[in-house]
Amino acid sequence: MNAPSRYELFVLDEGEKPVEVMEDTKIPNAATVKILKQDHTLGNLIRSQLLSMPQVLFAGYKVPHPLHPYFLVKIQTDGSITATQALEEACTKLIGTLSSLEQKFKREFSFKDVEGAVPEEAYGTADATSTWASGRDYMDF
Template sequence: MNAPDRYERFVVPEGTKKVSYERDTKIINAASFTIEREDHTIGNILRMQLHRDPNVLFAGYKLPHPLQYKIIVRIHTASQSSPMQAYNQSINDLDKELDHLKNAFEADMLRFSRDY
């Protein structure tokens, strides 16, 4: 079969950065972030979190090709912020949200296991 190994889809090769940043030269306060070895799951979550930021004017992502295991996230911010600040803030917010979700799940699992 021509399909690559599943391992190749998720593990970042040595010497490759997980996230790379490229500033847009035509639009002020715009940039692209290339995230290696990710797909629609992370792209859509990150895009939605970026839309919650009032300083973000545009946030979107794309998969360049189905056999290239990366996403490209474009961010355009107002002058009060920068794409890098918006990206870092959204990652931190998602980390807190997912940590809260994990803690709530573990607490419910513990409570459920005591009941039975």
């Protein structure tokens, strides 16, 4: 097959830079950022965080080819900050959001462990004569 091994898609080679910024000469206050060894997940997160910033006029990403493990992010700002500063700020906010989400997730599961509210069966029923065991599914309600 033509597909590279999965290892090559996510691990940087020696001397390989994870991020490369190319200033756009045709559009003012714009840049194209090439992010290596990442996929749509990170590209969409960065794009949506950039679009939530009032200084950013345009943000979009694309994966040029599915066999090449990188994506390009295009950023245009209003001139009050550079595209690189906008990217740094967006990534900092994303890291904060994800760490907050992780804390909330861990807190919720620690509450369930303390309360003993974790059901024995997958659907939270203790007996075999329940609704689920009788052949009905969630669409029957």
